[in-house]
Amino acid sequence: MAKYTISQLVLNWYHEYGRKHLPWQKNQTLYTVWISEVMLQQTQVESAIPFFKKFILRFPNLQALQKATLDDILYLWSGLGYYHRAKNIHKAVQIIYEKHHGKFPDQFLDIIQLPGIGKSTAGAILSLSLNYFYSILDGNVKRILVRYYGIISPLKNRITEKKLWNLIESITPIHNTRQFNQAMMDIGALICTIKMTKCYICPLKQTCIAYKKNILKQCSLQSIKTIKPKKISWFIIIKFYNHIWMIKNTKKNLWKNLFCFPQFDNENTALEWLKEKKIHSNKIKKLISFIHKFSHYILHIYPILVEIPDFLPFYDQNNNSIWYNLKKPQHVGLPQPVKKIFTLF
Template identity: 60%
Template sequence: MTFYVFSQLILNWYHFNGRKNLPWQKDKTLYKVWISEIMLQQTQVKTVIPYFKKFILKFPNLKFLTNSTLNDILYLWSGLGYYKRAKNIYKTSKIIQEKFNGKFPRNISDVLKLPGIGKSTAGAILSFTLNYSFSVLDGNVKRILIRYYGILGCSKNIKTEKKLWNIIKNITPIHNTGNFNQGIIDLGALICTNCNPKCEICPLKKNCVAYKEKAWNRYFLEKNKTIKLKKIYWFIILRFKYKIWMEQNNTKNIWNNLFCFPSFEKRKYAIEWLKKNKINFKKNKTINSFNHEFTHLKIQAKPIIIELLFQQKIINIQKTGIWYNLKKPQKIGLPKLVEKIITLLI
């Protein structure tokens, strides 16, 4: 099958079956598509939709976003994960304001210099909004190419990435690029799925190697084998009536800039912290521990509730702390794990 026929099959399929009513596809702008593409990095569409709607309601355009604080963005991002994306959005908004007069750039080289935007994301933004002829290569597209061409032993490395980029660049049509890109992404998300693909209704099945061999599970992108670290964290929840103490995390880890409870890898360190801060309390209670997983880390959380005699001052060197109001919560960025603990306190 020629590249032209391949792309035409995708375009025909998209015309009748593709997704055309996603929130960021309505009244499409460079700004909206940029926000959606950043949110969609490593996150499914169904998860992103409610976050995107809230985000656009609060920040309908770049002007509103530029006038926001990082904490404003993190507050709306709470629970979506991969918080570096939120920080990249904040940094990008400032760059656009300073270097591009508050307007999202239209030149591919300028777009690629923005934080958190790689070749595929840049291609998606410019092709979906301006129909520029740039390819996309997300996980859905990679899966289709590997199965269609019967590429075995694909490891997640630079060599494979280069090979797949060469293929998709040849397939991507000069005209109707935006529809083609959305179509091949949709085909991967809806038909050529990771497990149990709907091969019988796939427009590419006639020349697909995986379909011919009836062995779609032989062709996949091998992920780098990573062993999840396992850690125990003791979380100190200082509580006075309906307020709890939180600190903004200034260390460069998974919760950078988010508000968290004081946490310690050993119980003895938690006790030392209480003594150092001369915490006066009437009672303490340990909540049942629970597990919380990240892509690279598994945490066993052990929350300890400390009921205070009064709302005392906490030594908070190089950190910003607040007394978080459970009845009238402040608008701050919170990790999912912290949100889980809060639900146990209400």
């Protein structure tokens, strides 16, 4: 089938069924599309929408974002996960002001040099905001290509990546690039999904090799599932009325620059720490333990609530610790497990 026909089928589908009312599709600018594309890295649309709305309400433009601290950004990012994305946004806006006079660049080579932006994200920003002729190759698009062209058990390496780029660039239309790119992402997210494919409503089913040959399972970019290792962490929650003592994580990669509780590898170490710090309380309670899943491992969290009768001198607020006010929360970044623990007491 001619290449232009493939793109035309996708465009025809978009005009009738494509998503056209997502928050970042209204009054699109380079800035808003940039924020949305970063949020959508490793996050589904439905999950990203409320975070995007809050973010744009607080930082409607680059000028507002430029004045924000990393804590301000992490506060709005709390719960979205993959916090390196928020840190990259903070770094990028500083670069934009230093090198581009506070204006988001509209050239591919300038955009791709910003932190956290690769070839696909740069192409998405330019095509979706300005309708420039650039292809995108996110996870949804890769999945469509692998199935449509019947690529059996492809490896995740440079050769496969190059092959997929060649394929998507060969079918991306010069005109209506914005609509085509959005349609490909929509088809991948809504129809050609990882598990429950809806081939019966796919606009490409008549010429899709995986569909015609019934080899969908063989055409997958998913690697063989491995059992995730399990880790254990004990959290000490020091509570004084409506205040919780929290530490800013400045050393570990996990939750770096976010505020969390003191963490320990086992219960004995946690309780010993309380003795060393001379923290005495008649109200020590083990809260319900729970599991938090990361991309590479599973963390089993055991929270211990320690209610103290008064402030302790060495817990005075400093640059790396705060008394977090539960009734009037400070604007700082919190990991999702921390927010969950707040609901346990």
